[in-house]
Amino acid sequence: MKSTYDRLRQMEKRIVEDSFTTPKGIGSDIPHFVLDYPPQDELQVREYLKNMLKKTKINIKEVNLFEFLLSFFEEEELEELFEIAEEEGSYGLRDVFGPIFNESNTMVQQFEEWTANSELVFITGVGAAHPFLRSSQLLKAISSKGYKKPIVLFYPGEFTGLRLKLFGVLDYEDDYQLSRIS
Numbered sequence: 001m002k003s004t005y006d007r008l009r010q011m012e013k014r015i016v017e018d019s020f021t022t023p024k025g026i027g028s029d030i031p032h033f034v035l036d037y038p039p040q041d042e043l044q045v046r047e048y049l050k051n052m053l054k055k056t057k058i059n060i061k062e063v064n065l066f067e068f069l070l071s072f073f074e075e076e077e078l079e080e081l082f083e084i085a086e087e088e089g090s091y092g093l094r095d096v097f098g099p100i101f102n103e104s105n106t107m108v109q110q111f112e113e114w115t116a117n118s119e120l121v122f123i124t125g126v127g128a129a130h131p132f133l134r135s136s137q138l139l140k141a142i143s144s145k146g147y148k149k150p151i152v153l154f155y156p157g158e159f160t161g162l163r164l165k166l167f168g169v170l171d172y173e174d175d176y177q178l179s180r181i182s
Helices: 004-015 039-055 065-070 075-102 104-114 135-144
Strands: 032-037 060-064 120-124 151-159 164-166
Touching: 004 032, 004 039, 032 039, 039 060, 039 120, 039 151, 060 065, 060 104, 065 104, 065 135, 104 135, 120 135, 135 151
Parallel strands: 032 151, 060 120, 120 151
Antiparallel strands: 151 164
């Protein structure tokens, strides 16, 4: 099996091909891809992406799921989130986040605003947003609304071809149609 670094390099070569961001032909739906990697390689992936985004000529928008999650709140509301976390733990925060994500139109609209001027979207921060926002939850919501830009999901865990296993352990990510990019 290839190393995470080799797979990142292969992914970088693939996304610069014209056909990746502008597919043509019959049945050329805009694909959603996953680059799964061992969770212990998270820092390597972050560093690689940071350097790649500085030098690429493609207009790529990185959407960190944790930052995306926090974007639904004003700065003064963030203090309240910290208080809820201290008093009620993650269950209290789930109650706060739940209504936002149950209303997929709100989530999709925010995602579309964040990625409006991009050719390609990288989704990162999957582990940091867990358990409040799951990557498959977001992907299903945007797909159901006809989102047409290519996406690469950077996933700290395993993709079996059918299922996502966060951190190689948590096997409850909803099924979602993805293809492995490298």
